[in-house]
Amino acid sequence: MKKPTWVVEKERAKRSAANETLWLFGLHAVRDALVNPQRKKLRLLVTKNAADKLAEAIDQSGMTPEIEDARKFSAPLAPDSVHQGAALEVKPLDWGPFQDVCAAGEGAPVVVLLDRVTDPHNVGAVLRSAEVFGARAVVATRQHAAPETGALAKTASGALERQPYLRVTNLADAMETLKRMGFTVLGLDGEAEATLGEVLEGVGTRPVALVFGAEGPGLRQKTKETCDHLVRIPYGGAFGSLNVSNAAAVSLYAATVGR
Numbered sequence: 001m002k003k004p005t006w007v008v009e010k011e012r013a014k015r016s017a018a019n020e021t022l023w024l025f026g027l028h029a030v031r032d033a034l035v036n037p038q039r040k041k042l043r044l045l046v047t048k049n050a051a052d053k054l055a056e057a058i059d060q061s062g063m064t065p066e067i068e069d070a071r072k073f074s075a076p077l078a079p080d081s082v083h084q085g086a087a088l089e090v091k092p093l094d095w096g097p098f099q100d101v102c103a104a105g106e107g108a109p110v111v112v113l114l115d116r117v118t119d120p121h122n123v124g125a126v127l128r129s130a131e132v133f134g135a136r137a138v139v140a141t142r143q144h145a146a147p148e149t150g151a152l153a154k155t156a157s158g159a160l161e162r163q164p165y166l167r168v169t170n171l172a173d174a175m176e177t178l179k180r181m182g183f184t185v186l187g188l189d190g191e192a193e194a195t196l197g198e199v200l201e202g203v204g205t206r207p208v209a210l211v212f213g214a215e216g217p218g219l220r221q222k223t224k225e226t227c228d229h230l231v232r233i234p235y236g237g238a239f240g241s242l243n244v245s246n247a248a249a250v251s252l253y254a255a256t257v258g259r
Helices: 005-019 027-034 048-053 055-061 098-104 120-132 150-156 171-180 196-203 221-226 244-255
Strands: 022-025 041-047 066-068 086-090 110-115 137-141 165-168 184-188 208-213 229-232
Touching (some): 120 150, 171 208, 184 196
Parallel strands (some): 110 208
C-alpha cells in the first residue's frame, strides 16, 4: 500500500533533521558547547592559540582537535565570521517537548515567543536576556524564524547551550496551548493602549508569555488576535521604538524582577 504524501514528507523531514549539523564559532560559543554534555559534538578545528585558550574545555569534552593554520582556517564559515580561531561542528540541541519545557522547566514561569524574527543576532541577544532573567524558554516557528546557527550562537555568547530555544510549527497554536496551561499571553505592540506594567500588575504571579514581532512588521494579525492582552512599553522621549532584543530585555525584567 502506497504511503500518503503527508507521511512521506514527514519521514523525509525527520531524516533531514537527523543529518543536520551546524558550525559554531568563536571562543565563547565553542567553549560552552564543548562543556555541554547534551550537545553532540562532531569535529573541532582550532588554531594553536585558540587550542591553548580552550585547553580545559577540550580536555573536558574528550575531543581530539584538528590544529589549523591561522592564515588558512578551513572551517566552512562565512568570510565575515569572527571565529577567533575556533570552530566546532555539532548537532542541533533537542530540548524535548514544548509543553514539558514550558510547564516544568527551570527558572521563572515566563516564556518568550518570537513572531517571524529572522535576524540571528536579534534572536541571540534575546536568548542572552532570557537566560539572565531566568525565562523557561524562547519559542519561534520552524519556518520564517532564525534557525540555530553559528552567528546566533556567537551573539548569544553561550546562552544557546543553556537557554531552551524551541521551534514550533504554528505560533498561534503554541500560544493557545500556553493559555490552556495557565499562562497569560501578552503581545508587545507600540500602539496598544495598556502598558506592560499595568497589565502585569493585574496578572500578579501567574505565568506569563511575552510575544514579540519582527522590527517593522511587528506582530501579525493572527498573533494579535490570539493574545490575551496587547501591551506597550511606556517611553518618555519623542521616539518610542525599541528593537526586538531591547524590548525583550525590558519586558523580561518587568515580568521577573519587577513583579
